[in-house]
Amino acid sequence: xxxxxxxxxxxxxxxxxxxxxxxxxxxxxxxxxxxxxxxxxxxxxxxxxxxxxxxxxxxxxxxxxxxxxxxxxxxxxxxxxxxxxxxxxxxxxxxxxxxxxxxxxxxxxxxxxxxxxxxxxxxxxxxxxxxxxxxxxxxxxxxxxxxxxxxxxxxxxxxxxxxxxxxxxxxxxxxxxxxxxxxxxxxxxxxxxxxxxxxxxxxxxxxxxxxxxxxxxxxxxxxxxxxxxxxxxxxxxxxxxxxxxxxxxxxxxxxxxxxxxxxxxxxxxxxxxxxxxxxxxxxxxxxxxxxxxxxxxxxxxxxxxxxx
Amino acid sequence: xxxxxxxxxxxxxxxxxxxxxxxxxxxxxxxxxxxxxxxxxxxxxxxxxxxxxxxxxxxxxxxxxxxxxxxxxxxxxxxxxxxxxxxxxxxxxxxxxxxxxxxxxxxxxxxxxxxxxxxxxxxxxxxxxxxxxxxxxxxxxxxxxxxxxxxxxxxxxxxxxxxxxxxxxxxxxxxxxxxxxxxxxxxxxxxxxxxxxxxxxxxxxxxxxxxxxxxxxxxxxxxxxxxxxxxxxxxxxxxxxxxxxxxxxxxxxxxxxxxxxxxxxxxxxxxxxxxxxxxxxxxxxxxxxxxxxxxxxxxxxxxxxxxxxxxxxxxxxxxxxxxxxxxxxxxxxxxxxxxxxxxxxxxxxxxxxxxxxxxxxxxxxxxxxxxxxxxxxxxxxxxxxxxxxxxxxxxxxxxxxxx
Numbered sequence: 001x002x003x004x005x006x007x008x009x010x011x012x013x014x015x016x017x018x019x020x021x022x023x024x025x026x027x028x029x030x031x032x033x034x035x036x037x038x039x040x041x042x043x044x045x046x047x048x049x050x051x052x053x054x055x056x057x058x059x060x061x062x063x064x065x066x067x068x069x070x071x072x073x074x075x076x077x078x079x080x081x082x083x084x085x086x087x088x089x090x091x092x093x094x095x096x097x098x099x100x101x102x103x104x105x106x107x108x109x110x111x112x113x114x115x116x117x118x119x120x121x122x123x124x125x126x127x128x129x130x131x132x133x134x135x136x137x138x139x140x141x142x143x144x145x146x147x148x149x150x151x152x153x154x155x156x157x158x159x160x161x162x163x164x165x166x167x168x169x170x171x172x173x174x175x176x177x178x179x180x181x182x183x184x185x186x187x188x189x190x191x192x193x194x195x196x197x198x199x200x201x202x203x204x205x206x207x208x209x210x211x212x213x214x215x216x217x218x219x220x221x222x223x224x225x226x227x228x229x230x231x232x233x234x235x236x237x238x239x240x241x242x243x244x245x246x247x248x249x250x251x252x253x254x255x256x257x258x259x260x261x262x263x264x265x266x267x268x269x270x271x272x273x274x275x276x277x278x279x280x281x282x283x284x285x286x287x288x289x290x291x292x293x294x295x296x297x298x299x300x301x302x303x304x305x306x307x308x
Numbered sequence: 309x310x311x312x313x314x315x316x317x318x319x320x321x322x323x324x325x326x327x328x329x330x331x332x333x334x335x336x337x338x339x340x341x342x343x344x345x346x347x348x349x350x351x352x353x354x355x356x357x358x359x360x361x362x363x364x365x366x367x368x369x370x371x372x373x374x375x376x377x378x379x380x381x382x383x384x385x386x387x388x389x390x391x392x393x394x395x396x397x398x399x400x401x402x403x404x405x406x407x408x409x410x411x412x413x414x415x416x417x418x419x420x421x422x423x424x425x426x427x428x429x430x431x432x433x434x435x436x437x438x439x440x441x442x443x444x445x446x447x448x449x450x451x452x453x454x455x456x457x458x459x460x461x462x463x464x465x466x467x468x469x470x471x472x473x474x475x476x477x478x479x480x481x482x483x484x485x486x487x488x489x490x491x492x493x494x495x496x497x498x499x500x501x502x503x504x505x506x507x508x509x510x511x512x513x514x515x516x517x518x519x520x521x522x523x524x525x526x527x528x529x530x531x532x533x534x535x536x537x538x539x540x541x542x543x544x545x546x547x548x549x550x551x552x553x554x555x556x557x558x559x560x561x562x563x564x565x566x567x568x569x570x571x572x573x574x575x576x577x578x579x580x581x582x583x584x585x586x587x588x589x590x591x592x593x594x595x596x597x598x599x600x601x602x603x604x605x606x607x608x609x610x611x612x613x614x615x616x617x618x619x620x621x622x623x624x625x626x627x628x629x630x631x632x633x634x635x636x637x638x639x640x641x642x643x644x645x646x647x648x649x650x651x652x653x654x655x656x657x658x659x660x661x662x663x664x665x666x667x668x669x670x671x672x673x674x675x676x677x678x679x680x681x682x683x684x685x686x687x688x689x690x691x692x693x694x695x696x697x698x699x700x701x702x703x704x705x706x707x708x709x710x711x
Binding site: 031034035036037039040044083086087088089090092093094095096097100101103104105107108111112122123126127220221223224226227228231234235262266271273274275276278279280281282283285286289293298299300301 | 347350352353356403404407408409410411413414416417418420421422423424425426427428429431432433436446449450524525527528531532534535538539571572573575576577579580582583586590593596598601
């Protein structure tokens with residue numbers, strides 16, 4: 001746990017934790033609203049967004065990518081809504097139509113574009129590159145107090161921290177209306193909560209989290225963190241406040257254990273290559289959810305008739 | 309390029325290409341038909357979980373086959389592994405939905421991301437294996453871009469025809485279950501088993517489509533054609549057949565198109581052709597299409613304007629509203645200067661007469677459906693019998709002419 005840890009593992013772990021929390025927070029509400037798969041859809045449509053941004057600007061700098069990805073997410077939400085209304089198609093299927101088509105368009109554009117000079121491919125979009133976000137200028141724990149070394153921190157860390165911070169603050173500010181409109185939309189409308197704005201805002205917050213996290217960690221973590229930690233937390237308690245806290249705990253645990261297992265696990269069993277950290281974090285979050293499904297105190301559905 | 313496309317379309321571009329095109333068409337038919345049942349049962353996205361859950365199976369199958377000293381890239385072996393892990397994923401979705409308070413969408417998302425994540429872990433292990441060299445397993449994510457091996461094409465063609473036969477054989481009970489599960493149960497069909505069969509079909513389509521379309525996009529072949537077909541028809545069996553046809557068409561065109569030029573990956577092309585068919589349908593389909601809705605609105609608007617125009621004529625008012633004038637002009641009910649013609653006066657008198665008939669009818673038949681049928685547009689002749697109208701007319705007295 002010395003200089004090497006700080007240099008190679010500290011920032012990826014921190015970014016992983018921040019990404020996990022940023023996704024898990026909106027995930028809590030999405031799960032309760034039965035919109036869990038919105039995260040899945042958003043993380044697919046991010047691909048055409050960044051490809052178009054690359055084609056337009058010719059570089060893979062941060063801002064065009066983020067704007068492109070966010071734009072694609074908004075476009076997707078609008079098309080889904082349009083298909084649902086015009087064609088009277090159930091939302092799940094409408095979502096399936098739109099995100100697969102947009103993802104296919106992204107892949108095709110990517111194949112047709114000359115991306116030999118830059119690091120942009122589908123695998124990167126899926127797995128991210130958490131392992132490569134190392135802190136070159138760090139020489140040990142002391143570097144945390146050294147402004148010169150701190151300046152060398154990977155920019156993804158600040159971006160992810162900003163996204164997590166914004167989403168956290170928004171969740172706290174809008175806690176009451178968000179909670180009311182999630183549990184009883186009719187009541188929320190009656191007491192004057194603009195429910196449409198809140199459900200749209202939630203989707204946008206999810207998109208922001210997905211886009212920011214996607215850049216650093218890839219879409220697997222995004223989808224897994226939207227769903228697994230909140231779902232496991234849902235089985236731990238009946239109170240939303242406590243559920244959100246549990247989901248943060250689970251997200252953090254997944255990120256730390258997952259990263260450590262991916263980076264150091266293979267060494268422990270005598271192999272010398274690390275495995276995908278993104279994949280491992282998703283796997284760990286799945287194991288946590290599986291344990292919650294088997295042992296959590298509030299796992300059973302109460303009041304529902306048993307299906308025979 | 310057009311030439312190459314036509315060649316591929318007409319099976320002139322070589323044996324392999326033809327085989328792949330036929331296989332893609334068969335796969336499209338099976339996926340469209342099978343996906344319809346899933347879509348009508350409102351479980352379209354379960355297929356997404358099934359598809360993503362194949363990845364760890366592929367990785368494990370590769371590792372086991374290498375460990376046994378074989379060639380890790382043996383396609384039937386990989387497909388068997390993918391089918392087993394897809395089944396496990398499906399069982400996990402069902403188990404979570406049934407035994408915990410989590411809803412199906414959360415279960416789908418959890419299984420999808422966790423299985424996929426674990427699969428990626430396995431892929432990175434394989435990449436570093438001494439005998440892993442270029443395993444090429446990444447091609448299962450998005451399908452193969454380049455030409456396909458002869459054996460692979462044969463596997464796709466055979467698997468595709470089996471899946472189509474499967475859909476044809478079981479379409480009756482599956483239609484019943486997806487249309488009305490309770491009725492199906494009372495007619496003696498084991499609904500749970502049919503659900504399982506449906507999922508088996510989805511799994512088969514997924515596994516066969518892995519090599520061609522890839523596990524991320526195979527969902528599109530199961531969802532887009534049924535949704536498109538639903539726009540065209542309100543009848544279950546029609547939806548299944550139309551979806552099969554559209555899926556087959558997209559598969560065939562996509563395979564031919566992608567064979568005609570480099571850098572045109574088969575999977576995305578098939579999906580985009582499917583989506584194009586969907587977009588055209590959304591525009592043109594009767595009933596649910598955008599154009600049909602627009603025309604419906606237009607016709608309604610004209611009826612309202614005609615009616616209100618006639619009533620205005622009867623009251624002797626000058627009509628200034630341009631659309632109303634146009635509608636009445638077209639039927640020669642008014643002259644160019646806005647004065648009613650002979651025919652217009654007659655129609656106006658009839659409109660006023662009908663209004664008073666309606667008013668009286670609504671007093672006489674207060675408790676009956678007649679009362680609620682009044683919307684200012686429905687002709688009274690379509691609601692009451694001739695005798696009833698004659699009775700109303702007797703009470704109203706003779707009609708007044710419009711001057």
